[in-house]
Amino acid sequence: MKAKDLSVLLGVILIIIMLVIPLPGWLLSILILCNISLALVVILVSMNTQEPLQFSIFPSLLLLLTLFRLGLNVSTTRSILSKADAGGVVDTFGSFVIGDNPLVGFVVFVILVIIQFLVITKGAERVSEVSARFTLDAMPGKQMSIDADLNAGLISEHEAKERREKVEKEADFHGSMDGASKFVKGDAIAGIIIVLINIIFGLIIGMAQMDLTFQEAIHTFMRLTVGDGLVSQIPALLISTATGIVVTRISTEGNLGSDVSDQLLQYPKLLFIAAGTIFLLGFTPINFLLTTSIATILAIAGYLLLKKPQEEMVSTVEEDQTESEAMKSEENVIELISMDPIEFEFGYALIPLVDTNQGGDLLDRIVMIRRQLAIELGLVIPVVRIRDNIQLNPNEYRIKIKGNEVDKGELLLDHYLAMTPDLEDESIEGVETKEPAFGLPAKWINEDTKDEAEMMGYTVVDPPSVVSTHITEIIKKHAYQLLGREETKQLLDHLKESYPILLEEVTPEPLRIGGIQKVLSKLLWENVSIRNLPIIFETLADYGNMTTDPDLLAEYVRQALAPQITKQYAKDDSSVRVLTISGNVEKMIAESIQQTEHGNYLAIDPEAQQNIFKSASEHVEKLAIQGETPIILCSPPIRMYVKQLLERYMPHVVVLSYNELEANVQVQSVGVVDVP
Template identity: 45%
Template sequence: MGRLTDNLGLLARTGLGTPLLLIALLVMIVLPLPPMALDVFFTFNIALALVVILMTVYAPRPLEFSVFPTVLLVATLLRLALNVASTRVVLMNGQTGTDAAGKVIEAFGEFVVGGNYAVGLVVFAILVIINFVVVTKGAGRVSEVSARFTLDALPGKQMAIDADLNSGLITQDEARLRRAETAAEADFYGSMDGASKFVRGDAVAGILILFINIIGGLIIGTTTHGMPLADAARTYILLTIGDGLVAQIPSLLLSSATAIIVTRVSAAGDMGSDVVRQLFGSARAIAIAAVIIGMLGLVPGMPNLVFLGLAAALGAGAWALHRRSRQAAVEVLPEEPVEPAGPRELAWDDVSQVDPVGMEVGYRLIPLVDRGQGGVLLERMKGVRRKLSEELGFLIPPVHVRDNLDLGPNAYRITLNGVPAARGEIHPDRHLAINPGRVYGTLEGTETTDPAFGLPAVWIAAEQRDQAQTLGYTVVDPATVVATHLSQVLREHAHELIGHDDAQQLLDRLAKSHPKLVENLVPKVLSLGVVLRVMQNLLAEQIPIRDMRTIAETLAENGARSQDPVALTAAVRAALARFIVQGITDSQEDLPLIALDPGLEQVLQRSLQATGSAGLGIEPRLAERLQRGASEAAQRQEIAGEPAVLVTSAELRPWLARWLRPVVRGLHVLAYTEIPDSRPVKVVATLGAAEGQAATAA
């Protein structure tokens, strides 16, 4: 007897429990079973229902019995398979007497209802009404409402977990466990909503099977076996009533278990091992089931051997489980640590570090970043990182996404090193129609501006997408809007994202193919900090650092003469001249240039020499006219479809770039040394002719 638990453990370890049960169900449906086998299976079916309902009573939480929907389905299939097997035996051998389908059916037909089939019909009808109208209907409604409310509350629960995490009430591990439990709860009640339909359908099937067996038995008994109608009615109706009661009692127990568990979520793992571990894991439930089965076995007229044998096996299994749990508790009982009086001392683990790149979203944008709700923003952001890493030449840090209840429901905010760098607001249920500069009509919607480039745009319904594209608008979904904005912010602030470790990684990769170059550069010629500063200067002006060989060779050649990062950056830019111009335009036509008037350039040179490292000292009205002239020239180039390139001396270039680029969108500032000798050029505009003459005269 004591081997029951060991056999169940073997089935759990090998995962064969559920496949074997499904094979047994198929055998019961296809092959005729002897009456003794029916007795064993019907008794097991009653014991299974008792164990299930007791587990629902003793389970501390529904999550502790997360395989209940699966158990409910398997138990329903077992009961229906037994109905098919017993129906076959009753109709084939019913003429031999009320024991034709085994002792269990005979006992329920003869003893439980006193051998009166009229009483049996009434009792069966009452059980069906209780099961179908009261228990099953109520459990199904509760399952449906619980599933709906649980799924609706899922975003709020996730936000509450993040809020507790952000406020320091819970740790990362506790937040991870709570998120998993929340998702498991939603899965469980969603499964219960569907599983309750099995119980309802089983009750309906019991009624139909009863009438089919009675009508079929009467026809077969009177026509095939020549039995009088009264004898055929008594024999077949008693057999049918016994069969129905044997099936309806476990069905009522499982319906009650369903109602109990849905009024009070799902664990990952192999289904077979989970069923065996959770269903037969409570020694108390199995012991009480053994006592009840044993008491039924002592009732006169019952198949005593089957009931008492199963009761003994369940009792031995319960004792073995109890003894094993006691031994395990003694073995793993840890020594209780002495808790210090007062609050715990702070440690470095309590100091959180800022994320290099972060994104905070309002609560209505959570579905965009939740893969479980079909959110695609995380994949878009991963694509943005991959694309920028390939273009810029170093690994962009991952983006840490979290919700922020202080933001508006549709708002988001991009942070760099913990500081907000950009923000925007989107409508997750709409599309953004961007005006690229020339459209052929207007759209109905909410007017706004594109957060990435500041272009006029309109939030429209998804149904207007085709109409907007026909009018010349560029239409993008909300996830693309956020991803594009993130890409623009990361590109503009790339120099803030690269650090010493990234610079060392780039040099280590270069050392695999050019070991001597890296060995002679760092630290013999330049320190890692100077090399990093040059990389940051290049990225600040949108120049990728993919060509590390040229950068390192130029630094090694010029590092002995100067340690100034600005001078070294100018030397590297001259070495990357073709790469820089190629990034501005890939056209082989003449490169359009905007030049400075020679007189104005001389004035700026003298100003720079006078102020030194303090920068350009320009009279305010002159500075305003120069900025306005550069902006007008850049706009003319944009209308003509050509890049706006301002060319000046190498000394002035860094200062003019720092001064003009923030106010003139799309302006590239190059030095004369940064234009390849083989590249044809044309001057399309000259800035400051009148201002230069006035300043020279002054």
């Protein structure tokens, strides 16, 4: 056990000993001085904290200090009544206050007790009670504010957890302070009772047992009683003041001293008014020299405080000028830290691709791509930044999303790209490669063999079409990353023009922009268009009050978009070929869903995962060979978990639920995903 922990335990044991065993006068003097020192330390700490929680141990410390002080009172009372002696400290305090007139000294002591009990203690108790009540009443609002900031993406999960813990600690602290303030009040009452006991029984014992005259008894026991009361009430007064400071403290960036000086002296001109008022008082019978001196001090202080902001203003102007000159210098690198949402970088050999003077039309193609994707996805695609990069190979290009390279490829401008998924003809000569958008085997062929390749079933495209297709597919794949809060706000503003009431039902309550953005991103992540915003927001309005979980809301929206999803995957709007999930696998997945306060997740056995992957991959490969889009159909409660399960190994697989297909569509099962 550490020494500091052991010292606290020994202190509690010493308090118990004081209540039972008589202590000598010299030891009482030491303990009394320790009591005063602790009280001074407590009030100094309370004045230097920036917020109440920085002194969270104060309620428990208040109980221990109160018990220590009462133990000292019991020991000094025992010593006063039995030996008419309570140590040098008590005797010195009593003699200093009483002097030659016990009655005047006693009156001074009574005034001190009244101040301590009626002003400081009662006020601190009332403030503690009100603070506890208002803190507890404000807890639900603070918790909702934290949840709103978290849903809006303004804070992280870790920050939200810290803020929730702080709110709980504040409530516990103020509740404890409400109870601990009763200790201070009880201590003040006990001090008054002990003083009366010392005087009354001291006179009785002095005259009856010690054979003292009334005058001697009153002088002796009055001196000791007042001395004992002072050494007890002074620390009690300091502790009561510290209690009032702590419970009335508002969280700021400074301590009490800096806050008082900053706020009390924030209007220097008022010091001149005060100085003038004090100076005028000198023309009354009040001492003219005294009032003039105080007025002069106030005027000087006001002048110095007025001068300080001017110096700070000059310094700030000089700093702004320096920064402005730095911004204008050629060394300014502010523009280098900016990041474009989409970037297309290429080597120098591909410059003709974008140079309009050399016949390049990539810029016009990208404009058409943005228009096409706006119709398909319902998302306003950011401007694509196109720049050359000498660090790339001459024929190389790469595509970046928010500063991160997501894909790259190579082009031969004087060639055509010939692709075929199922034909191999060695008579067609060319450079072996892969089509960059879909990864299909392909060849770069020259213009002389173009017609021959087309006659043999190859799909032949020119380099601008290759790169345009690649850019289109990359943007589709990463559209969910391009939809941020600013882009979501633009969509909401557009929706508000036609559907203002619908928008008011969804935001800012129950969903903030961050929550809406998460739902839309999840739709884009699975290639579901968000163009039909009215239907999406109708669904959010219906279910937003039930849950704010973006995963669940996205599932509800997908079901509402069933006609759109059906048309996207059904052949001729009449039939769809799918793989189904067996009842055994559905039950296994449903039972493996773990529900926590941070959301639901799938915790399935690794061996079972491998069996599901193996079964699904066999059927998916068969469909891929036939040129069909692999679609897995399952029940609504497990759809998103099936997608999460297969996403890593088979990202191209589409997972639908029964509720996402219209009733008039014929579903043809071409396989069942099952495990042994």
